[in-house]
Amino acid sequence: xxxxxxxxxxxxxxxxxxxxxxxxxxxxxxxxxxxxxxxxxxxxxxxxxxxxxxxxxxxxxxxxxxxxxxxxxxxxxxxxxxxxxxxxxxxxxxxxxxxxxxxxxxxxxxxxxxxxxxxxxxxxxxxxxxxxxxxxxxxxxxxxxxxxxxxxxxxxxxxxxxxxxxxxxxxxxxxxxxxxxxxxxxxxxxxxxxxxxxxxxxxxxxxxxxxxxxxxxxxxxxxxxxxxxxxxxxxxxxxxxxxxxxxxxxxxxxxxxxxxxxxxxxxxxxxxxxxxxxxxxxxxxxxxxxxxxxxxxxxxxxxxxxxxxxxxxxxxxxxxxxxxxxxxxxxxxxxxxxxxxxxxxxxxxxxxxxxxxxxxxxxxxxxxxxxxxxxxxxxxxxxxxxxxxxxxxxxxxxxxxxxxxxxxxxxxxxxxxxxxxxxxxxxxxxxxxxxxxxxxxxxxxxxxxxxxxxxxxxxxxxxxxxxxxxxxxxxxxxxxxxxxxxxxxx
Amino acid sequence: xxxxxxxxxxxxxxxxxxxxxxxxxxxxxxxxxxxxxxxxxxxxxxxxxxxxxxxxxxxxxxxxxxxxxxxxxxxxxxxxxxxxxxxxxxxxxxxxxxxxxxxxxxxxxxxxxxxxxxxxxxxxxxxxxxxxxxxxxxxxxxxxxxxxxxxxxxxxxxxxxxxxxxxxxxxxxxxxxxxxxxxxxxxxxxxxxxxxxxxxxxxxxxxxxxxxx
Numbered sequence: 001x002x003x004x005x006x007x008x009x010x011x012x013x014x015x016x017x018x019x020x021x022x023x024x025x026x027x028x029x030x031x032x033x034x035x036x037x038x039x040x041x042x043x044x045x046x047x048x049x050x051x052x053x054x055x056x057x058x059x060x061x062x063x064x065x066x067x068x069x070x071x072x073x074x075x076x077x078x079x080x081x082x083x084x085x086x087x088x089x090x091x092x093x094x095x096x097x098x099x100x101x102x103x104x105x106x107x108x109x110x111x112x113x114x115x116x117x118x119x120x121x122x123x124x125x126x127x128x129x130x131x132x133x134x135x136x137x138x139x140x141x142x143x144x145x146x147x148x149x150x151x152x153x154x155x156x157x158x159x160x161x162x163x164x165x166x167x168x169x170x171x172x173x174x175x176x177x178x179x180x181x182x183x184x185x186x187x188x189x190x191x192x193x194x195x196x197x198x199x200x201x202x203x204x205x206x207x208x209x210x211x212x213x214x215x216x217x218x219x220x221x222x223x224x225x226x227x228x229x230x231x232x233x234x235x236x237x238x239x240x241x242x243x244x245x246x247x248x249x250x251x252x253x254x255x256x257x258x259x260x261x262x263x264x265x266x267x268x269x270x271x272x273x274x275x276x277x278x279x280x281x282x283x284x285x286x287x288x289x290x291x292x293x294x295x296x297x298x299x300x301x302x303x304x305x306x307x308x309x310x311x312x313x314x315x316x317x318x319x320x321x322x323x324x325x326x327x328x329x330x331x332x333x334x335x336x337x338x339x340x341x342x343x344x345x346x347x348x349x350x351x352x353x354x355x356x357x358x359x360x361x362x363x364x365x366x367x368x369x370x371x372x373x374x375x376x377x378x379x380x381x382x383x384x385x386x387x388x389x390x391x392x393x394x395x396x397x398x399x400x401x402x403x404x405x406x407x408x409x410x411x412x413x414x415x416x417x418x419x420x421x422x423x424x425x426x427x428x429x430x431x432x433x434x435x436x437x438x439x440x441x442x443x444x445x446x447x448x449x450x451x452x453x454x455x456x457x458x459x460x461x462x463x464x465x466x467x468x469x470x471x472x473x474x475x476x477x478x479x480x481x482x483x484x485x486x487x488x489x490x
Numbered sequence: 491x492x493x494x495x496x497x498x499x500x501x502x503x504x505x506x507x508x509x510x511x512x513x514x515x516x517x518x519x520x521x522x523x524x525x526x527x528x529x530x531x532x533x534x535x536x537x538x539x540x541x542x543x544x545x546x547x548x549x550x551x552x553x554x555x556x557x558x559x560x561x562x563x564x565x566x567x568x569x570x571x572x573x574x575x576x577x578x579x580x581x582x583x584x585x586x587x588x589x590x591x592x593x594x595x596x597x598x599x600x601x602x603x604x605x606x607x608x609x610x611x612x613x614x615x616x617x618x619x620x621x622x623x624x625x626x627x628x629x630x631x632x633x634x635x636x637x638x639x640x641x642x643x644x645x646x647x648x649x650x651x652x653x654x655x656x657x658x659x660x661x662x663x664x665x666x667x668x669x670x671x672x673x674x675x676x677x678x679x680x681x682x683x684x685x686x687x688x689x690x691x692x693x694x695x696x697x698x699x700x701x702x703x
Binding site: 046047048049051052064065068069072075076077078079128130131132169170171172177283284285286326327328 | 510512514515516517518519520530531532534535536539544545546547574575577578579581582583585586608657661
């Protein structure tokens with residue numbers, strides 16, 4: 001399992017230096033709003049509106065046609081300027097930033113809280129290259145990428161983002177329609193066309209919040225690996241794909257730009273790691289449905305700076321489904337996925353003294369040799385006339401308890417007193433990753449390539465408990481987050 | 491490993507150089523692409539390979555009148571037809587089709603065999619049959635069949651309606667009634683302007699259930 005920022009949205013800072021990029025984004029949004037002809041790559045390539053490929057205009061959810069556009073390798077249409085850009089400005093407010101322990105500086109833990117920020121900006125390259133070859137390549141500048149080790153100020157950074165290059169052919173005869181393709185991509189699942197797979201399913205607005213610990217296939221190796229795979233879609237009914245992922249280094253390092261020691265080293269995987277996907281689909285009237293299964297086996301070296309010895313072996317297996325009803329002016333998309341992960345840790349991580357108790361004085365158990373993690377997510381979204389809409393989503397992560405996750409514990413020599421690592425807001429007393437909650441969203445598209453939205457995420461459970469999850473009295477609901485965003489592509 | 495990487499890279503470059511067949515091209519600005527290729531590789535995504543679209547968002551084109559199809563594609567290309575479904579989906583796709591390709595696409599779909607659609611609402615269909623066959627004499631609305639044929643099969647510039655999705659027919663009747671977005675169908679504006687929503691739903695449900703002939 002991987003650790004990601006619990007409330008990634010709430011961990012960034014604000015200074016006068018950020019006013020300029022924020023203003024830039026706001027001005028850009030205004031310009032975009034007045035020049036509806038400024039349009040992204042695929043839009044120029046086909047001349048179609050966003051709503052042709054995105055359900056109710058709600059990017060990135062795909063329509064039936066959008067799925068076929070992607071499966072046929074982004075090759076429909078004509079060559080166009082292969083360049084587009086996207087910007088996200090956001091504001092978030094966490095329900096409580098109070099810390100019962102005065103030794104914690106709460107604003108330092110939630111430094112982005114209550115500030116309007118320029119979150120990310122992306123550049124897209126790609127579109128149709130030949131009649132069979134097309135690409136979707138994204139590079140992203142994250143204005144709040146990581147904090148300086150010396151003085152904790154936030155550092156912006158440009159990194160590789162989603163990449164998917166395809167070579168496709170489609171054979172049509174009476175009663176037979178076969179799409180066969182090859183994909184090169186840098187995130188298991190980014191090549192998928194249904195929005196129930198983690199890569200495109202949930203928390204897709206940059207900066208939005210969700211569970212702290214998620215299975216590896218849910219972005220754990222995104223932009224760390226290079227995948228090469230083949231797929232087939234038969235009679236618009238059966239989809240099958242196998243892709244192997246290796247470390248995106250050497251000649252493939254263009255897919256993993258941006259890693260460094262300060263922001264975190266690139267993960268190193270051993271050999272070729274298989275990802276597979278099967279899906280059954282059916283369209284009837286204005287409805288379309290998919291039931292599917294997917295999985296990812298990966299061997300990850302525990303220390304990316306020393307990729308030798310035994311690896312942590314992950315086995316993720318998922319089942320998912322999607323239902324869509326699209327009949328203008330209505331677009332409804334329902335998605336659900338359940339992922340079961342079993343990880344067997346590398347020797348250097350298994351049965352070790354936990355980070356909080358290196359000398360064993362606290363009496364914490366040794367770290368586990370293996371863990372299981374289960375994640376269920378479901379989302380229902382509706383869009384009216386590709387203008388207004390909303391969504392409700394639910395997430396529930398459960399898993400085995402592991403002292404490796406503990407960042408606070410009771411002090412055995414001072415009964416009733418707590419010891420703590422360094423994490424206040426994201427502290428974990430139990431060592432259990434269990435997190436669940438709901439996200440409500442409403443959005444408005446004043447023009448087709450600008451989306452303004454408001455999200456509210458409510459946590460029922462966080463780091464294994466609904467109350468006092470950190471040992472210092474913080475409740476899961478204290479992490480409830482209001483999130484406003486302006487998202488534009490042009 | 492380096493060698494394997496290089497081989498793979500070269501293989502990808504070779505593929506990128508393009509060895510795809512124009513018979514299976516999805517290019518929309520190449521006059522050399524046969525109409526059947528465009529119909530199967532592009533149009534089929536929404537309208538079905540045989541023109542019998544599944545989603546009512548997209549009209550059925552199987553056995554549609556060739557003249558009508560030519561007029562619509564030309565109308566999309568010149569932006570004369572500007573109803574939302576038209577400009578959102580069709581303006582871009584048609585912008586660089588040649589006259590010959592438009593002729594070819596129209597011929598392709600006109601030659602397809604229509605498949606029966608799901609029957610419409612029976613009660614509405616009964617009332618719709620009346621409108622279709624007799625019109626609404628009190629409002630001087632002529633019977634639809636006088637132009638579209640007794641079996642709804644269409645005639646030249648008058649489109650085939652038999653088996654068409656009810657939702658599509660209703661939406662287009664509203665376009666004719668309320669807008670000037672389909673100027674080539676001005677005659678329909680006269681006919682449609684006194685139709686009630688109930689008339690529209692009735693005739694649309696009748697037509698969706700009309701068997702192919």
